[in-house]
Each structure stands twice: as C-alpha cells, then as structure tokens.
Amino acid sequence: MSTVATQHAFYSKDLSVYYGDKQAVKKISMDFPDRQVVALIGPSGCGKSTFLRSLNRMNDLIPGARIEGEVWINDQNICDPRTDVVRLRQKIGMVWQRPNPFHKSIYENIAFGARYHGIKDRKALDGIVEEALRKTALWDEVKDRLNQSALALSGGQQQRLCIARSVAVRPSILLMDEPASALDPVSTAKIEELIAELKKEYSIVIVTHNMHQAARVSDRTAFFFLGDLVEYDDTRTIFTNPSRKSTDDYISGRFG
Ligand SMILES: Nc1ncnc2c1ncn2[C@@H]1O[C@H](COP(=O)(O)OP(=O)(O)OP(=O)(O)O)[C@@H](O)[C@H]1O
Numbered sequence: 001m002s003t004v005a006t007q008h009a010f011y012s013k014d015l016s017v018y019y020g021d022k023q024a025v026k027k028i029s030m031d032f033p034d035r036q037v038v039a040l041i042g043p044s045g046c047g048k049s050t051f052l053r054s055l056n057r058m059n060d061l062i063p064g065a066r067i068e069g070e071v072w073i074n075d076q077n078i079c080d081p082r083t084d085v086v087r088l089r090q091k092i093g094m095v096w097q098r099p100n101p102f103h104k105s106i107y108e109n110i111a112f113g114a115r116y117h118g119i120k121d122r123k124a125l126d127g128i129v130e131e132a133l134r135k136t137a138l139w140d141e142v143k144d145r146l147n148q149s150a151l152a153l154s155g156g157q158q159q160r161l162c163i164a165r166s167v168a169v170r171p172s173i174l175l176m177d178e179p180a181s182a183l184d185p186v187s188t189a190k191i192e193e194l195i196a197e198l199k200k201e202y203s204i205v206i207v208t209h210n211m212h213q214a215a216r217v218s219d220r221t222a223f224f225f226l227g228d229l230v231e232y233d234d235t236r237t238i239f240t241n242p243s244r245k246s247t248d249d250y251i252s253g254r255f256g
Pocket residue numbers: 019024042043044045046047048049050051062
C-alpha cells in the first residue's frame with residue numbers, strides 16, 4: 001500500500017439509482033475535485049445518501065437497488081460488474097451517521113483492515129494503528145488504552161475511531177453520511193476540524209443536513225431535490241448567490 005497521495009480523477013456520469021421501479025437518483029453527473037470537500041445537501045428523501053452509497057457500490061447490499069450510469073475513479077468504471085468491491089471500498093472509504101466500531105479493542109478496530117489486506121507483521125501494524133490515530137487526533141486520548149474495548153469510548157471518539165479505521169487502509173476518497181449528526185456540539189466541532197485536516201490528503205464527499213456545517217467544511221456544494229442535482233458550485237456561490245430559486249429557498253430555510 002503506497003503512502004504517497006496521488007492525484008485522481010473521480011466523477012459520476014449519468015448515474016441513476018432505482019429501488020424496484022422507483023428512481024431515487026436521476027442521471028447525475030458530478031465531478032469530485034482532488035483533495036477538496038464536496039457537500040451534498042437537500043431535503044429528506046431527495047437521494048443524497050443513495051447517491052453517496054453508489055459511489056463505492058454500497059447499494060449492492062440493498063435488495064432491489066439497481067444502478068445505471070457510470071462512476072469513474074481514474075481509468076476504472078466502478079459500476080462495471082467485474083469490479084473488485086473489497087479493493088474498491090478500501091480505496092473509497094465510508095463513514096456512517098452512527099459510529100459503528102467493531103466489538104473489539106481500539107487497536108484491533110484499526111488493525112483489522114490492514115490484517116485483512118495481508119499485513120501480519122506486528123511492528124508494521126503498530127505503525128499503521130499509530131499513524132491512523134494520529135491523523136484523526138485520537139492518539140493522545142487513547143494511546144494508553146489501546147487494548148480496551150472501542151465501545152468504552154465516547155460517541156465522538158467512536159466516530160473518530162471509525163474515521164481512523166477507514167484511513168488505516170489508505171484510501172484516496174472518504175465518503176461521509178452525516179458523520180456528526182448523532183454527536184454533541186463539541187464532538188461535532190472536532191469532526192469538522194478533522195475534515196479540514198483530512199482534506200489535505202483525501203477527497204471527501206459529505207452528506208449533511210446542517211447548512212452551517214456545509215458552509216464551514218466544504219469547498220463545493222451540490223443541492224439535490226427529488227433525485228435531481230439542481231445546482232453544483234463553489235460553496236460560497238451556493239450560499240451567497242445561488243442561480244436556482246429552489247436552492248435559495250432551501251438554504252434560506254423556506255422548505256425542507
Ligand atoms: N432501501 C431502500 N428501499 C427502497 N427505497 C429506498 C431505500 N432507501 C431509500 N429509499 C428511497 O429513496 C429515496 C431517496 O432516499 P435517500 O435516503 O437516498 O434520501 P436522502 O436525501 O439521503 O434522505 P435523508 O436526508 O432523509 O437521509 C427516498 O424516496 C427513499 O424513500
């Protein structure tokens with residue numbers, strides 16, 4: 001696994017997602033700039049999470065879900081059925097709304113992915129665990145209790161541990177589905193600080209209902225409505241001078 005971050009092209013082309021007959025995401029083409037944060041916003045049920053999940057084939061796990069279109073990372077269309085989804089999800093990590101650490105020690109949560117990908121040497125694993133915990137600003141908080149259960153951590157620490165778990169397998173892209181919505185304001189601020197730090201190394205796509213959070217953490221913002229991508233632009237433009245009335249109505253709280 002290389003430690004050197006390389007530039008990558010990452011974009012969707014005419015991506016649609018169906019649940020049975022219902023089309024939840026409608027022909028969305030979007031590019032995700034290298035090492036920037038892209039926020040997906042929009043009212044409940046507009047397809048943000050469905051779109052996010054399709055960026056690393058998590059929708060495969062939902063019975064009845066079907067994808068049309070393409071998602072490209074460099075020269076690979078990940079929607080191709082021949083894609084190795086385990087490798088794919090290593091390259092494109094996912095952080096969920098609720099922290100979901102394994103029922104294992106802090107150390108084993110982080111080492112798990114590296115072990116799965118064949119690293120057995122204890123020194124190498126120690127290095128990976130420390131690096132991931134440092135990158136997620138957890139090292140100083142947990143270094144003296146690496147063998148304790150991850151479930152003994154606070155909710156905010158558990159979420160940073162889950163981010164560390166993703167980072168430990170050296171992805172190039174992180175997908176985050178409302179990663180702070182279950183957390184208190186202090187833990188939320190820590191996650192936002194972490195996102196600002198992580199984007200130096202990773203491209204990040206985040207779903208959030210929190211407009212202030214989108215404005216604070218993202219470089220670009222996409223407004224979704226009823227499965228359509230209504231507007232996608234620099235975050236500053238979306239929040240100060242959107243070109244579509246429905247974007248303006250949504251960000252000023254007139255609906256949603
Ligand atoms: N597993 C599923 N089976 C069937 N329909 C689903 C499934 N998941 C989502 N949907 C439907 O797809 C549409 C988009 O849902 P999705 O969760 O992607 O929206 P969202 O914008 O992320 O919403 P929220 O902000 O509430 O999380 C909705 O109409 C939803 O009911």
